[in-house]
Structure formats: structure tokens, C-alpha cells
Amino acid sequence: MDLTRLDKVIEIKPGHVTVQAGARISRLDDAVRETGQELLMYPSTRQMATIGGFLAGGSGGIGSLRHGMLRDPGNVTYVKVVTVEPEPQVIELHGDEIQKVQHAYGTNGIVVEIGLALTQATDWVHTAALFDGYxxxxxxxxxxxxxxxDCYLLTAVERRFAPYYKKFGDLFPDDRDAIFAMVAPGEMERFQTEAERMGGRISFAMTKPEIGKAGLQPAYECGWNHTTLQALKVDKGWTYLQVAYPRPFDPKLVMRQMARYGDELFWHHELARMDGEIQIFALPLVRYRGKEETYELIRELEEVDGCTIFDPHVVTIEDGGMKEIDDTQIAFKKLADPYGLMNPGKTRGWSADMARAD
Ligand SMILES: Cc1cc2nc3c(=O)[nH]c(=O)nc-3n(C[C@H](O)[C@H](O)[C@H](O)COP(=O)(O)OP(=O)(O)OC[C@H]3O[C@@H](n4cnc5c(N)ncnc54)[C@H](O)[C@@H]3O)c2cc1C
Incomplete structure (x- = not known):
């Protein structure tokens, strides 16, 4: 089902936007920027992805440094869902009820409208600080x-990614590890001073229009899963994992992991918040050696290092990010997709006998 013609921004108020689910995130963010506001977060696929796809299939991204993950309270305020049955119903979910459809991968109703919180816009400086050592x-x-x-993005990308960031050339050389960032203009001086005090240097600092003119990617396309995308464009031998670190984050664990896995894993970390606390994620590149080796690696990262892996190599929601069947999402599926027609096989919580018989 293609929803991209449901693309209207319905209403922008101070602190809030209501939008149709098929709207492209870039168009939505540009529209709210005209009112001096911006989205709390977007995926690195901002340019192409729809807001409905982000709600149903995403989890967080650029902006999660400040505002947490998509599912954190207050970020999504409202969702309108159309049910899949001979006489479709319209159901509105507010506040925490939105968890019934958030990250359900379109298994339980067609999302047609979404309400999102907004924040005051900042003309972020797209920048990178380089260091001699990850x-x-x-x-x-x-x-x-x-x-x-005052940043919107802080992404750590180690030097072995440099050959994949072709457009950056000497701005991200292969003898330096990078922090890609989006920094408030008024904070840039402190950012630079602190980076230099800690032995780094600023490689570039540009506004978004300047980044475009220089033929570079914006910083938000240097992080989250765009790191994997850049690598796969050059070398198809990679796959990846999604790693959440135990709190509080200990960078020494990363150094032990780098030493343990050598050239088998290249590292990249995202600094974010979740449940109101600092949460660090990694999306490392993993040299694909087969299924058994991949699951041995996952076991090690979980059991030895205490990390949580959101496995991107599986079909169902439960085997991937969510780990367990979400009963409230299944109960909502009985209402919104009573015949079990949507995204069949995507949730282990649904079996054929649960479908309405008529
Ligand atoms: C290179 C790359 C980088 C990415 N970076 C991020 C990131 O930073 N953060 C992140 O969270 N994700 C990320 N993703 C995952 C994903 O691309 C994004 O979450 C994106 O927002 C999906 O939007 P889409 O419009 O492409 O959705 P689609 O891929 O079309 O849909 C995603 C899922 O949602 C369902 N769906 C879509 N629209 C609706 C609707 N209206 N109602 C009900 N169900 C619906 C679909 O059935 C599908 O199961 C990334 C993916 C790639 C390939």
C-alpha cells in the first residue's frame, strides 16, 4: 500500500504539528522550520523516508541525543489509524496509547495521521572533530x-570508515577518528575549544547550504545507519548489528571490543538518550562469516559485554528489536486488522486462528 499521496501537513502550532502519514520527513521538517520550529528527531533517511514509515518501522535517530527515542513520552502525541475490514473504522490514539502502533511495522492498522511535538529551530552547524585515537x-x-x-547529533566514526566517506577526502582522513556533529552556532566556539583541549581539531564547520555547495553529505547522513549504507556502497562483504550499551556507558568496553574483534568489526557509536537517561548505541560493521558466526558474535556481545543486540537479520518484530511479544499491540491488531491481513508473518504474537471467521 503506497501512502505517499497522503502527504499534507495539516496543522502547525507552537510546539506541535499534525501531519498525514505519507509525508516525507524532509518536507515536513522544512515546513515546520518555516514557523521557526523543527522536529525533535528524524532518521538518517530524512530525505526519503515518510513520517508514517518512521513511526511504524523506526526507533530514533538524529535529535535523539537531546530528545530521546521516538517511543519516549511526549514525542509522538497522537495517531489516527484506519482499520482493515469491509467497513473500515477510524481509531484515534492519544498519549501513551500510541505505543499500540509505534514500531508495529504496519501489522495492526493503517496509520493515516500523526501528531508530533516540535522544538524551537536551530540553524545547526554541520561539523566534524578529528582525533588521533577512537x-x-x-x-x-x-x-x-x-x-x-547544545548539539542535535554526536556520532563517533572510527578511521577505518574513512575510505567509505569518499566525498569528504582529507576532511575525514584515514589516520583520524571522527566525531560528526550538528552544533548550535552559539556553541561552536566551546565545541572547538574543548575538542582542541582534548587533542582534536575541527575539520570543517558549515551551514547546511554550505555543505550542499561543497558537495558533502550533511552530518545527519554520516551517522546512524547511513554509516552502513556508505560502507555497503563500496564493499558488499559487510553486514551490521545494532548494539545498545549497558548504562552507565564505559568507553573502555569499546576499546576492549575493538581489540577483540580486530578487522572483523569496524565501530561507530551514537550518543542518544532513552527513558530520560544517556544511552549509547553502536551500529558496527560486521564482516559476514555466516549465520553461526554471527550468532556466536551476538552471544558474546550480550553475555560477555552486557550489551543488548537488536538483531537486524530476522523477520519478526520480536526476534529483532522488541525481544518479546507486545500483547497490547496484538490486542490492537484484533481491532484494527481483525482478518490478519497486514504484514503477515511479521509478528510471532499472531496466529491464523486469531483471525475473525466471518
Ligand atoms: C540507510 C538507512 C538508514 C536508516 N536510519 C535510521 C535511523 O537513523 N533511525 C531509524 O529509526 N531508522 C532508520 N532506518 C530505518 C528506516 O528507513 C526508517 O525508520 C524510515 O523512517 C522508514 O521510513 P519509510 O517511509 O522508508 O518506511 P517503509 O520502509 O516504507 O516502512 C517501514 C515499515 O512501516 C510500515 N508502514 C509504513 N507506513 C505505514 C503507515 N502509514 N501505517 C502503517 N504502517 C506503515 C511498513 O509496512 C513497514 O513495515 C534506516 C534505514 C536505512 C536503509
């Missing part, structure tokens, strides 16, 4: 986060 880069980024630097 430990130093991580130390700087984690300090910038805990000191509350």
Missing part, C-alpha cells in the same frame, strides 16, 4: 554529551 574521540563526545553541549 578512545579520545569517544571521550570528547561523551563529555560533550554529559556537559550538555
Amino acid at each position: 578512545d579520545k574521540a569517544l571521550e570528547f563526545a561523551t563529555k560533550a554529551q554529559s556537559d550538555g553541549f
